[in-house]
Amino acid sequence: MKRLTQLAICLLIPCLVAGCSWHGFWTGVGLAGAAGAGAAAVYYAKGDLEADLDDDLAHVHKAAHRTLLERGYDVKENELDALEGRLVADIPGVDDEKNRSVKILTERTESDLTHISIRVGTFGDEDLSRAILDDIGADLTKSDDAVISDSAAATQ
Numbered sequence: 001m002k003r004l005t006q007l008a009i010c011l012l013i014p015c016l017v018a019g020c021s022w023h024g025f026w027t028g029v030g031l032a033g034a035a036g037a038g039a040a041a042v043y044y045a046k047g048d049l050e051a052d053l054d055d056d057l058a059h060v061h062k063a064a065h066r067t068l069l070e071r072g073y074d075v076k077e078n079e080l081d082a083l084e085g086r087l088v089a090d091i092p093g094v095d096d097e098k099n100r101s102v103k104i105l106t107e108r109t110e111s112d113l114t115h116i117s118i119r120v121g122t123f124g125d126e127d128l129s130r131a132i133l134d135d136i137g138a139d140l141t142k143s144d145d146a147v148i149s150d151s152a153a154a155t156q
Contacts, residue, residue: 042133047124049133052113055140057106060114061085063139064104067132073102083108091120100125102132 042051053060061080064087068075073089080086085106093099100121107115116136118129 044124044126044129047119049118049126049129051116051133052109053116053137053140055114056112057083057085057108057114059140059143060116060136061087061106063136063143064106064116066139067135068102068104071132071135076101102128104132
């Protein structure tokens with residue numbers, strides 16, 4: 001039921017904000033993918049993609065780190081403590097294009113969620129930020145599936 005409520009919220013809020021245009025609908029559809037990965041809320045403002053993920057800080061941070069490595073980004077900073085994490089990576093440039101960086105901040109919340117903030121470059125890149133968040137969500141889902149199958153094998 002919790003997932004269904006998240007899905008409904010993620011589809012309705014963008015439509016209401018965007019005036020129920022097709023753009024608002026497809027934005028809602030994109031956010032629904034993040035909701036399926038356990039994102040309670042996702043929004044993009046002032047160059048930062050912000051989301052609350054239904055997983056603990058360590059798992060989200062590790063998934064973000066794996067995502068950056070799998071994308072071929074050069075991780076320059078990787079810090080994690082009990083309350084927050086920070087990842088900074090360089091995105092290799094194409095041809096003569098300058099390298100850009102991606103900064104991912106994670107923070108434990110009081111409600112056992114992890115707040116994540118993704119910023120690409122100086123001014124932000126919404127599409128790439130959303131793609132990175134989708135990859136992090138897929139990694140978390142994959143990790144959860146592995147834990148479930150490991151625990152199921154242990155009980156047999």
